Amino acid sequence: MSHRTETDVSRRTYLKLTGGASAVGLSGVAGCLGDGGSGTTITPGTAPGFPPFEMQQDGELVGFDIDLLEAVVEETEYEIGEWATFEFSSLIPALTQNEEIDVIAAAMTINDERRETIAFSDPYWESDQAILVRDGGDFQPSGWEDFEGVSVGAQSGTTGADQVQSNLVEPGVIAEDDASTYGSYVLAVEDLENGNIDAVVVDNPVAETFAANRDVTVAFVEETGERFGFGLRQGESELQSALNDGLATVQEDGTYEEITNTWFGQE
Numbered sequence: 227m228s229h230r231t232e233t234d235v236s237r238r239t240y241l242k243l244t245g246g247a248s249a250v251g252l253s254g255v256a257g258c259l260g261d262g263g264s265g266t267t268i269t270p271g272t273a274p275g276f277p278p279f280e281m282q283q284d285g286e287l288v289g290f291d292i293d294l295l296e297a298v299v300e301e302t303e304y305e306i307g308e309w310a311t312f313e314f315s316s317l318i319p320a321l322t323q324n325e326e327i328d329v330i331a332a333a334m335t336i337n338d339e340r341r342e343t344i345a346f347s348d349p350y351w352e353s354d355q356a357i358l359v360r361d362g363g364d365f366q367p368s369g370w371e372d373f374e375g376v377s378v379g380a381q382s383g384t385t386g387a388d389q390v391q392s393n394l395v396e397p398g399v400i401a402e403d404d405a406s407t408y409g410s411y412v413l414a415v416e417d418l419e420n421g422n423i424d425a426v427v428v429d430n431p432v433a434e435t436f437a438a439n440r441d442v443t444v445a446f447v448e449e450t451g452e453r454f455g456f457g458l459r460q461g462e463s464e465l466q467s468a469l470n471d472g473l474a475t476v477q478e479d480g481t482y483e484e485i486t487n488t489w490f491g492q493e
Contacts, residue, residue: 268465269307270295271327273314275410276381277435278489279333287311290489294350295331295456297481301472304465313409315383318344322459329469330457333429335385337452345460347469349453350482355389356433358418358426361443365424368446373399376424379414382407385452386427393448411436418442431490 272280272291280289287309299306310327312320317334320326322343333353336346359365365376370393378394380386387407394400406423408414414426415436425445428436429452433444456469476482 266303267305267307268299268328269310269326270329270331271310271312271317271320272330272332273317273410274311275412276314276333276429276432277412279432280331290485291331291333293485293488294476294482295329297476297485298456298469298472301475302468304468313383314381317383318457321457325459328458328462328465332457333432333454334457335452336455337385340457343460344457345462345466346455346457347466348473349455350473351431351454353429353431353452353454354450355386355427355448355452356430357445357448358415358428358433358436358442359424359445360418360421361437361441363424366445367425370394370397370399370448373425376400377404377406377422378425378427379406379408379417379423380427381411381414382409384428385450386429389427389448389450415440415442 272287272289274280274282274287274289276289278289279291280287282288292309296306310320314332317327317330317332318340321328321330330344333351334340334346335353336349340346357367359367367373373394378390378400380390387405390405395402395405406414406417408417411426411428411432414423414428417423418426419441426433426442427448430444430447437443458465458469473482476485
C-alpha cells in the first residue's frame with residue numbers, strides 16, 4: 227500500500243486547513259445500520275482539527291479521510307449519510323454506546339486497547355509520532371530525556387497523548403500537571419505558538435502540515451509504526467468486509483493515489 231508520512235502542502239491546501247475546527251459540534255443523523263447491519267445508509271463520524279486528514283473549511287468538512295471513506299463506500303452497496311463531528315475522545319462512545327454513527331474515519335490508530343471495544347477495517351495509512359516545538363525557540367529536544375522541566379500537549383484520547391504518558395509522565399521526566407490535553411490539535415498548536423506549552427506530540431503527517439504553515443517545527447520523530455483504520459462496531463462483519471473490499475478497489479484503480487496526492491502532494 228503506497229502512502230506518504232510527510233507532507234508537502236501547497237498554499238491551496240493550506241487554505242483548507244485554516245478553519246481548524248476549534249469548536250467541534252455534533253451534526254448529522256443517528257446511525258442507520260442498527261444491530262446486524264440491515265440498513266444500507268451508513269453515518270460516518272470524524273473529529274476535525276487534524277489536518278490534512280480532517281478539518282473544517284468555511285463550514286465544510288474536508289480532508290483525506292473524508293475523501294477516502296466516501297470513495298471506499300462508493301465501491302460498495304452502501305450509501306454514505308451525513309457526516310457527524312465530535313471531539314476525538316467521543317468518537318468510540320458515539321459509535322458503540324449511543325450508535326449515533328456507524329463508521330469512524332478519523333486517522334484512528336489500530337491497537338489492542340481499541341480492539342476491545344470496536345472493530346477496524348484493513349489499515350489504510352502508516353504513521354509515526356512527531357514532536358513539535360516553536361520554530362527558533364530555545365527548546366529543541368533530540369529525545370525524551372531532554373523534556374525534564376517542560377510542559378507538553380496532545381489531543382485527548384490520541385496515541386500522541388499515550389506517548390506523553392508512557393515516555394514522560396510515567397517515568398517521571400515531567401509532572402502530570404505539565405501534561406496538557408486538548409479537544410483538538412489546532413488548539414494545542416496555538417498554545418505552543420503562544421508559549422503556553424513547550425512541545426506537542428502528534429502524528430507525523432499532521433506535524434509536517436503544521437510545520438509547513440505555522441511557527442512550529444518538528445524536533446524529532448518517534449518511530450511507532452502505527453496503522454490507521456476505519457472503526458466500526460464489533461459484529462458487523464458485512465460492513466467490515468464491504469469496507470475492506472472497497473478499500474482494496476480504490477487502492478488498485480488509482481483512486482487512493484489520487485486522493486493522497488491531493489492532500490499530501492505528489493512524490
